[in-house]
Amino acid sequence: MLAAVYHGPNDLRVEQVDLPKIGPGEMLVKVISASICGTDLRIYHGNHRMYPEGTVRIPGHEVVGTIVELGSNVEGYQVGQRVFCAPNTGCGHCQQCITGNNNLCSQYDAIGVTSDGGFADYVRIPANSVRQGNIIPISFTVDPAVAALMEPFACVLRGQNALHIQPGEVVLIIGAGPIGVMHIKLAKARGAGKVIVSEPIADRAEQAKRMGADKVINPTTDDLKKALLEESNSRGADVIIVAAPVHAAQEAALDLAAISGRINYFGGLPKDRPTINFDSNLVHYKELVITATTACSTADCWQVAQIVNSGLVDLSDVVSQRFPLSQAVQAFAAAEDRKSLKIVLEP
Secondary structure, X not given: OEEEEEEEOOEEEEEEXXXXXXXXXXXXXXXXXXXXXXXXXXXXXXXXXXXXXXXXXXXXXXXXXXXXXXXXXXXXXXXXXXXXXXXXXXXXXXXXXXXXXXXXXXXXXXXXXXXXXXXXXXXXXXXXXXXXXXXXXXOOOOOHHHHOOHHHHHHHHHHHHOOOOXXXXXXXXXXXXXXXXHHHHHHHHOOOOEEEEEOOOHHHHHHHHHOXXXXXXXXXXXXXXXXXXXXXXXXXXXEEEEOOOOHHHHHHHHHHEEEEEEEEEOOOOOOOOOOOOOOHHHHHHHOOEEEXXXXXXXXXXXXXXXXXXXXOOOOHHHEEEEEEHHHHHHHHHHHOOOOOOEXXXXX
């Protein structure tokens, strides 16, 4: 089969590899769509801890496909069924796993991260993933490229679940990349009264407007705090989502938040500079709630599947370009152009 294989930093090769063989409890999925995310870009550049020197592996963890083979002892699935593959599988018995937070398991596995993933014609789903419910049915009425976005959308859902957005509230989203625009869509669906976006890149600012932002502000040319106060009756933002790995943005959120505001540090900072200047007096006197979320659990993915299958949130315009698997290297370049949103490979 054809696959895009990581051979080292900046060395992604499209080549023929052996078709995966499945064992008891496993399944083989023919990939229809697999989208590229920031984690894949870090992998590509050799900056992911699960890809140490010498690793040769197929990335790709945002995967939708069709079941073509079931191993022995697999129940509840049928050949020909369209499915989304929730990537993160925990050990199943630690405190995080049994409370539904398998994304925080210290011994997690993930297709495309610790095992071969979906940038290929076929992907093998390990028995532990099948057993723990990581394979989620998808309606045939949903565009597979859109369904492939369910993993990042589940991360967005997890972030907003921690914020408890209430109808009518003012939501500030800092950063209008793929994650930021999905935050716009979900905040609107939750009843946010006004969604304001801070984004300095002109193309992304225009995309944010098309995605439903009520106001988009360029923080490099305009006074973000002044504009926010004008849009919020001088209160500030009830909810702030920092969807960009920027130190200054995380620091500024404390000042931009309304009294009793909630903040989510959604984007992690570079590991070589992980600290910020944190004004704890602002947190204390404004009674702010600071949260952070990372990745998504299998439960988050099931909830997102219900949202996507129902059509409550339309993610179709988040898909910027589609590439055949044979053009995977070009697809990765497009994913880094800072203009496109989500890039999807279609084997």
